Amino acid sequence: MSKEHPGGYLKNKREPIHKRDPEERKDDFEEVWEQEWDEDHLKSQGERCMSCGTPACMSGCPIGNIIPDWNDLVYRDDWKRALERLHATNNFPEFTGYNCPAPCENTCTLNYNDDPVTIKSIERAIVDKGWEEGWIQPDPPEERTDKEVAIVGSGPAGLAAAQQLNRAGHHVTVYERDQNPGGLMRYGIPDAKFSKKKVERRIDQLREEGITFECGVEVGEDIPAEKLDEEYDAACIAVGSQKPIELPIEGIDLDGIHYAMEYLPRANPGQNDGWEVPEEMNADGKSVVVLGGGDTGADCVGTAHRQGAAQVVQIELLPRPPEERPEGNQWPDQPQTYEKSYSQEEGGVEEYCVDTQQFHDTDGDGTVDELRAHRVEWEQGEDGWEKEVVEEDMRIDAEMVLVAAGFQGPEETPFDPLDLEMTEHGTFETEDHQTNVENVFAAGDANSGPSLIVWAIGDGRDAARDIDEYLMGETSLPASLETDNPPVVSRR
Ligand SMILES: Cc1cc2nc3c(=O)[nH]c(=O)nc-3n(C[C@H](O)[C@H](O)[C@H](O)COP(=O)(O)OP(=O)(O)OC[C@H]3O[C@@H](n4cnc5c(N)ncnc54)[C@H](O)[C@@H]3O)c2cc1C
Incomplete structure (x- = not known):
């Protein structure tokens, strides 16, 4: 052009x-x-x-x-x-x-x-x-094939795969264990970043195109995993990568400490499906510590402020990134520089180089009261970065702790009967999205590990293309990915 x-x-x-x-x-x-x-x-x-x-x-x-x-x-x-x-x-x-x-x-x-x-x-x-303008309308296929496809998981990867396969004429059923479809677009990403009405509007479009949604159904629990292999011509596992990295820190089991994905869907009114926010998930009036300086941590900071937290301290083990690009990090590489998140713009304290040692229950009632930590400095040693303690026994009030230390792969979902091979990163082992079970494919974060929405959509589209080719011997679905490499930017 x-x-x-x-x-x-x-x-x-x-x-x-x-x-x-x-x-x-x-x-x-x-x-x-x-x-x-x-x-x-x-x-x-x-x-x-x-x-x-x-x-x-x-x-x-x-x-x-x-x-x-x-x-x-x-x-x-x-x-x-x-x-x-x-x-x-x-x-x-x-x-x-x-x-x-x-x-x-x-x-x-x-x-x-x-x-x-x-x-x-x-x-x-x-x-x-x-x-x-009403330009976005359902676009159902003119003809249907006789193929039945199951998609497990309705995040951006599952939804993209479903829409593409449906448009190729196959009969598509999406199984979702949550009450409503959308994956992290609905349960996870805070209301303040993305209104859930925008998710619902797309789901309506997909339903009108002829896709069936079976919500509140966990594959492997509510229906046997073997059903994917035995009753469908093909299946696509798009269950995300929501298993949190667990922190082996003393006191982690105290009341008042929650992983980000336990907290965010319950604390955001657009996500909690009309339930009262449980008291233990309500930051109102509390001193909150968010563990993890990444984007999920930023979402916890923003949500805690909206609930009325008395103070929010976001803690990161690593140093604050520099304002300017460091040497060797030039355009067009992604900049390794500091950027304030939307929630940090709204307030709270950012603490860097803090190495958490213990969650402490001062009054012995079983609930966290305080975080104890060392302040550290990082230096480049012979074998990489090394940390040195420069201040011992820092104490930070913590009536509520939100752990956002990253994700390690798909949860242990009960796909065992299918005997699917996994990678060392805990994701499904695939080649062109196909697992070791011929008609079972995987896409999105379950395939690549925790990444971005854009990657999940692209990977869902490409999985759809591979599935269509497997089913029909050829495909006219478009390939979307330029590269087989996940983006260098990712979330934690
Ligand atoms: C708090 C948070 C904020 C984020 N913010 C951003 C952002 O701003 N921008 C960005 O680009 N990325 C962001 N991400 C990353 C992004 O949301 C993910 O990369 C993306 O949603 C992955 O899509 P997915 O379809 O692979 O999986 P998911 O969105 O995780 O969806 C997986 C779905 O599978 C369902 N499921 C799991 N097991 C089963 C089963 N056995 N049976 C049936 N259903 C099952 C789950 O309930 C879930 O609905 C964020 C992530 C988090 C955690």
């Missing part, structure tokens, strides 16, 4: 769709994002794209979104075609347009010595407009 707007980046400064004022947003569970945006403004942002000969943004995008095309189409006011280009590689662009850390913006050529194009804002604007 040729462009006639060179130098747009000289005329227009980068101006993404902003978040709401932290003071205004920190006490409510509504999305942090400004809801209103201006079409002319977004067009001027699209004009900043240089349509590079080799679009570096596309190599930064794990699903190879055709970014320069939709930037250009928005600039030309052709929003409907921009939406088509967006959907060509991504089934659920609002999942990413609102939540993606946007590695594409880091690799945008303008980021070399200027500010990158607001790719994420443009993506969000295109899909917002698509819903508003």
Whole structure:
């Protein structure tokens, strides 16, 4: 696609769709994002794209979104075609347009010595407009095959695989152990980052396309795992990677200490399906410590503030990343620099280089009261980074502790009867998404380990293509992934 707007980046400064004022947003569970945006403004942002000969943004995008095309189409006011280009590689662009850390913006050529194009804002604007205008409608297949496919898990990977396979004409049933479909898009990612109405609207679309959802059904518990192999022509396991890294710290079993994924779905009103927040999951008035300086930790900080926590301290063992790119970390590599999360913008204390030693129950009532730790410094030694204690016995009030130390792979879900091979990382061993059981495939975080929504969607699409080819001997479903490597940016 040729462009006639060179130098747009000289005329227009980068101006993404902003978040709401932290003071205004920190006490409510509504999305942090400004809801209103201006079409002319977004067009001027699209004009900043240089349509590079080799679009570096596309190599930064794990699903190879055709970014320069939709930037250009928005600039030309052709929003409907921009939406088509967006959907060509991504089934659920609002999942990413609102939540993606946007590695594409880091690799945008303008980021070399200027500010990158607001790719994420443009993506969000295109899909917002698509819903508003009624352009996003169910698209069921014209003909059906006689093949039955089961998908286990309804996160972004399972949903993308389901939609692709259904559009290829197969009969698709999605099994989900939670009460509602959506995976981490619904139960996990806080309401403040992504409204659950946006998940429901996509599920409605998928149901209307003919996909069957069986919720509240845990495969391996409520129905035997063998059913996947014996009663379906093919199955795709997309159960995510939600098993938390366990911390061997004294006192970890005290009351008041919760893993992030026990806490977030119960504490966010849009996720807890109308249940009262249990007292032990309510941070109201409490001194809260969040263990883990990553994005899941940031989501715990934001949710605890919204519940009315008296204070929130987020603790990280590693040093604070530098403000500027360190030596050897140049464009187009992803920057290893400090970035404030949305929840840190709203308040709380960030503590780095803190090595937790013990959760302490001061009054002996079985509930955590205090965190005891050492302050450390990190130095590059001969065998890598080494830590040295510089302050012993730090104490931090902790009436509630939220553990967000990362994820180690799929939970031990009862697929044992199928005898599926696993990797050393705890994910399913696959080749072209196929496990050692011929008609059983795996996709998303269960296949790659904890990653990003964009990767899960792309991997679900590619699994669908492999399954379709297995079922029919050939496939016309599009491949989405540019690369077999998971993104270098990941979550913990
Ligand atoms: C708190 C948090 C915040 C995050 N924020 C972001 C973000 O802002 N941006 C981003 O890009 N990524 C983010 N991520 C990562 C992202 O959510 C995941 O990479 C993505 O959801 C993985 O998709 P998935 O479909 O593979 O698995 P999941 O979304 O984990 O879905 C798996 C589904 O399988 C179901 N399941 C499991 N076992 C069974 C069974 N036996 N039978 C039936 N169903 C089963 C589960 O209930 C779940 O619904 C975040 C992760 C977390 C934990």
